[in-house]
Amino acid sequence: MMVAVFLAMTAALIFGWLGRRDIAIACLAACFVLAVWLFLFEIYSPDYGFRMPWIRT
C-alpha cells in the first residue's frame, strides 16, 4: 500500500511538472486519501497497529 501512496505522489509531481494540472491534482487527491487510509490502518490495526495504552482510560 505504501508503494501505491508513493506512486500516486510521484505521478502527481511528474504530471504537475509536465503541465497536466488536472491529472496531477487527481493523483494528489488519490495520494492524500490513500495516505490517510494507511495512517488510520496503521494506528488501528490489531496486528500492526501502534497502541498508546498510557493514554487510554
Add this chain to the structure above:
Amino acid sequence: MARKSLISASAQKTLAQLNYIYLLLMMLVIACILTAAMTLQYRYGELPCPLCLLQRVALFGVAFGIMQNFRQGFSYQNTGFSLMFTILLLVVSIRQTLLDIYPRPGHDYIGSAVFGIHMPVWSILIAATILIAYALKMSVLGGDEYLEKANIGKFPVLRRIADILSVILIALCVVNLVSAFVQCGFGQCHTSGYKLLP
C-alpha cells in the same frame, strides 16, 4: 481595492520577487530535509517506519503545492494543497511522538537523534515551521493579488532555480518510490529489513 492603487508597479514587482524567493527557500529546505532523511537511510542503514514514510509523502505534498506556483502561476489552490499536506504531516508526527513519549521496553524512538531530537519530534517542528512560514508570508508580503500579474517568467533566474529544485524533488520522490517498493513490496512495511533484498 483601495490597497491595490496604493502599491506602485515597481513595488508590486518587488513584492512578487520576494514572494517567489520565499517559496524557493521553502522548497530548498524541504529538499534538504528529504535528502537528509535518505542519507540517514542509505548511509547509516536506518530504515524508515510506515509513519516515517507517510511523513516523507506529506513533505512531497507540501513541495507539490509550491512547485505548482512556479509551473502554473500563483494560485491559492496551490497554497491549499501545501497546507493540507502540512496538516497531514503534523497529525502523523504528533501521533508518532505520542507513541514513544512514554518509555517502554522495546519501544524506543525510531532512528538516531539529530541534535538531541528524534525524527518524529523534528517532523512536528518542521510542520509547525511550515505553518509559521505561510502565516508570515501572507501577513508580511500581503494579499498576493499582485502575483496574478507577475508571472514567474518575468524572473528568469528564479524560474531556472525553481526548475532545478523541482527536478531534484521529483528525482527524490522516484528514489523513495523504488526504495519503498524494495522495503515493503506490495504489503506492510517493516523496519527489520528490505523485503525484496536477500
